[in-house]
Amino acid sequence: MYGTSNDGKTILANQEFHDLMLKAGKNLHFSEHEVKNPDGQIIKIAGSTETKGVIGTDNRKYILDLFKIQPRDMNFPEKENVTRVLRPEFIVTYYEYLKRQAKEKANAGKTENKEVTANEEEKKEAEQTEKAEGKEQEDDFEFVLNFNPDAFVAENLVENEKLAEDKKLLEDAAKYLVETLIPSLIEDFSTGIYPIDGEILISIMHSRGINIRYLGLIAEKTKEKLVYIHKLCVREMSIRAAKHLFNEVIRDTPAHLLAETACEFLNCFIGTKKAKVEEKKSKKKVSFKYTSSEALWTALIKAVKDRFKYTMTAEERKILHPSSALRAFCLKVGLQVAARDYKFTQETPFEIADVLDMYPKVKHTQPMSVDGVELLEAGKSYLLSGRLDLAFECLTDSLAILHQVYGGLHPHTASCYSNLAMVLYHAGDHAQALSYMEKATIISERVLGLDHYVTIHCYGELALISQNVGKTQSALKYIEHALYLTTLTCGPDHPDNAQIWVNIATLLQELGHIKESIDYLLDALKFNETHLGPNHLQTASTCHSIAIAYSMMEQYKEALDYEKRNYHILSQSVGETDLRTVESNIWLKQFTQKGVQVQKERQAAAAVGAIKGGKAKAAAVPKSMANIANARAGAASTQAGAANPNALLYNLNDVMKLLNGPGGVKSFINAQQKSFSQPPASSSSSATSTSTSTPSAPASAPAPASVPASSTTTASSSTNTDSTSSATSAPQPTTQSGNPMTSVKMNNQK
Numbered sequence: 001m002y003g004t005s006n007d008g009k010t011i012l013a014n015q016e017f018h019d020l021m022l023k024a025g026k027n028l029h030f031s032e033h034e035v036k037n038p039d040g041q042i043i044k045i046a047g048s049t050e051t052k053g054v055i056g057t058d059n060r061k062y063i064l065d066l067f068k069i070q071p072r073d074m075n076f077p078e079k080e081n082v083t084r085v086l087r088p089e090f091i092v093t094y095y096e097y098l099k100r101q102a103k104e105k106a107n108a109g110k111t112e113n114k115e116v117t118a119n120e121e122e123k124k125e126a127e128q129t130e131k132a133e134g135k136e137q138e139d140d141f142e143f144v145l146n147f148n149p150d151a152f153v154a155e156n157l158v159e160n161e162k163l164a165e166d167k168k169l170l171e172d173a174a175k176y177l178v179e180t181l182i183p184s185l186i187e188d189f190s191t192g193i194y195p196i197d198g199e200i201l202i203s204i205m206h207s208r209g210i211n212i213r214y215l216g217l218i219a220e221k222t223k224e225k226l227v228y229i230h231k232l233c234v235r236e237m238s239i240r241a242a243k244h245l246f247n248e249v250i251r252d253t254p255a256h257l258l259a260e261t262a263c264e265f266l267n268c269f270i271g272t273k274k275a276k277v278e279e280k281k282s283k284k285k286v287s288f289k290y291t292s293s294e295a296l297w298t299a300l301i302k303a304v305k306d307r308f309k310y311t312m313t314a315e316e317r318k319i320l321h322p323s324s325a326l327r328a329f330c331l332k333v334g335l336q337v338a339a340r341d342y343k344f345t346q347e348t349p350f351e352i353a354d355v356l357d358m359y360p361k362v363k364h365t366q367p368m369s370v371d372g373v374e375l376l377e378a379g380k381s382y383l384l385s386g387r388l389d390l391a392f393e394c395l396t397d398s399l400a401i402l403h404q405v406y407g408g409l410h411p412h413t414a415s416c417y418s419n420l421a422m423v424l425y426h427a428g429d430h431a432q433a434l435s436y437m438e439k440a441t442i443i444s445e446r447v448l449g450l451d452h453y454v455t456i457h458c459y460g461e462l463a464l465i466s467q468n469v470g471k472t473q474s475a476l477k478y479i480e481h482a483l484y485l486t487t488l489t490c491g492p493d494h495p496d497n498a499q500i501w502v503n504i505a506t507l508l509q510e511l512g513h514i515k516e517s518i519d520y521l522l523d524a525l526k527f528n529e530t531h532l533g534p535n536h537l538q539t540a541s542t543c544h545s546i547a548i549a550y551s552m553m554e555q556y557k558e559a560l561d562y563e564k565r566n567y568h569i570l571s572q573s574v575g576e577t578d579l580r581t582v583e584s585n586i587w588l589k590q591f592t593q594k595g596v597q598v599q600k601e602r603q604a605a606a607a608v609g610a611i612k613g614g615k616a617k618a619a620a621v622p623k624s625m626a627n628i629a630n631a632r633a634g635a636a637s638t639q640a641g642a643a644n645p646n647a648l649l650y651n652l653n654d655v656m657k658l659l660n661g662p663g664g665v666k667s668f669i670n671a672q673q674k675s676f677s678q679p680p681a682s683s684s685s686s687a688t689s690t691s692t693s694t695p696s697a698p699a700s701a702p703a704p705a706s707v708p709a710s711s712t713t714t715a716s717s718s719t720n721t722d723s724t725s726s727a728t729s730a731p732q733p734t735t736q737s738g739n740p741m742t743s744v745k746m747n748n749q750k
Contacts, residue, residue: 001061002018002052002053003053003065005052009038010037011045011049011156013044014053017061021053022046025046028088029145031046033157034160036157042158048149050065051068068085068153070085070086071086071148071170072084072085072151072152073085073174073211074171074173075174075177075178076213082153084213086211089208090173091145094145094177095145147170147173148163151170152167152170182217182221185208185210186221186222186226189226189229192495194495196453196456196489197232197490198232198239201229201232201233213308213309215233216237216308217309218233220310227531228493228494234316234319237304238300239328241303243329245296245299245300245303246265248289249261249290258358260352262355263352264290265290266337267350268296270320270326270344270350271344271346271348272347321493323342323344332361335358336355337355337356338356340354369401372401375397376395376398376419379419383426391423392423395416395419395420396420399416402416409446414440417436418436418437418461420436425464434465434466438462440461441458450485455485459479460482463476463479463482466478472510472511475507479503479504486500493531495538498525498528499524501520501523502520504517505545509549514549522546534569535572535573537569537570539569543562543563544562544584546562547562547566547587554598556591556592560592563591
């Protein structure tokens, strides 16, 4: 009835269908245009000529083949790229951009043509009238943007002025995507928003209307300044290219040889399998297309070039971390492998028995509760703006609706629990906030997976709330588990890993282990200098944390050195008048005064001791944790049976065993860093990932309280809190981070 069903040989028109398509085109931003039939008849079509309008047996009208209703992406003008179209999110973004420009142009024209009134009274009346009219016009301002889906695609278009305008509009849209939209995304990344894995990176790109095929362009633009984003783009392109190569191999493989083929592919992709000189031909074995790792990677680099327009070098293969690459690849193709300690240094780290199962990957659309989701988004907005009362009301109503529609085990329900927890946390009800966050953590593990980024975020928020309710030991275990999952997911080089070390150090300071916390702060400083640079703001924040820790031990000389470095970085990066620089200057004065005061006291004590002919007594504050422990143990022995307020609440050996033991998180990170710093031929790792399960963490986090059958939830990254540490009443700079784990706010008290 409408459109074509024989590749444009015959195009049918129907006025009733045409009117309905024009009505839909107002919201979907496509226009009508003229096409010519082979017999020379000119007809008008709304949308694409390949879209088909049919009448069903129920006498209802249906539209089929809507894929090409989107306009073509003219950044890929080759004929073989006809199917590469612009995303709907981009159409909306570009429409808002042009509408804003048109509104500004219209307002500027009115200002220029405005007549000068005779006196002040008339001028005031005119301004009031213009304000009232401006509000009405702002609400009634209409702007039309319609694309021609057949431009640069169909060959039977009627050449006229309207077609030339449609083509010009498509070229301008493609130019806006490359020159404005992608640079704005990169600029946001430069502010400290670091995706934890490729899944979050792709979701951010799609939300802004940027297709995955632009990963190569983003990788090229971030090669020098944003090294981690560049590495993440290269990893994602490599894994996606490997997915397509794997699918091609699997299609030609018999069902009984799928495990063997998958094992061979993994050995070539992640391992370093070498081609054998002579191979015995066996009828039982399938002839694998890629005989060695070099052959597979040659094909993979070519696939990256064809799909993403990015020239990948052989050296960039080292960017692919074995354990995180295995996890991402298994999730992409639906492959399940055994969770064991793979020896990636071997040529063939995988065996046939390691391939457990394969699951189909299906793209589908989830039904959505409009009322529940709208209330959820409103609650998030109120939470970000500080309106806790309205946020709590909206999130409570949303939770009731989502429980009725989805039930407890659903991501949206979990998001409600997570946001409610943060509302209660900021309102001061930490106990109830902890209960809600435990529910969000459990549901995210069940619904999204043990190593999903939402699960990692939940563990970070759980550590934050646990620390504020006084459960420091539990907070330490939660943050350790989150660090393990972060390293497993994105490798040991994520920029936010350093902030997690700072948070661990802060928890140790709360337990009274100042000296041990400095070791973790120095590791974090080294990490920031290596991955972010010596003049990065996060490096400055770490220097300030180290200075605070030294001041708590009354080592003001060292504290002054690190605070000077913090001040130097801030003064060059944000200027002398910035609040953070001013605060750093206050710290410098305090450290200087305290240092002089302590030095005078020590000199006076030494002089008194010399007069008495004896040695000066030891300092009032012991300089090592061992002296503190011995002093408190002596006090406890002299006051048997009485409560000792100075006794250590926690044993130092237990805490250090948790962090530095054989199965501790520090040993796990060191192993990951060693394997990451070596090329694939000599890489090693101590963890792997599967599509359905992950290896257990070095020290398992305490399981949150079980969730009632009617209240379960998934957590989403709703809010990020400050991740700085403070030691005294004076303020200090804060560091914002994209990783949910860095949202933990630690308070250091002397």
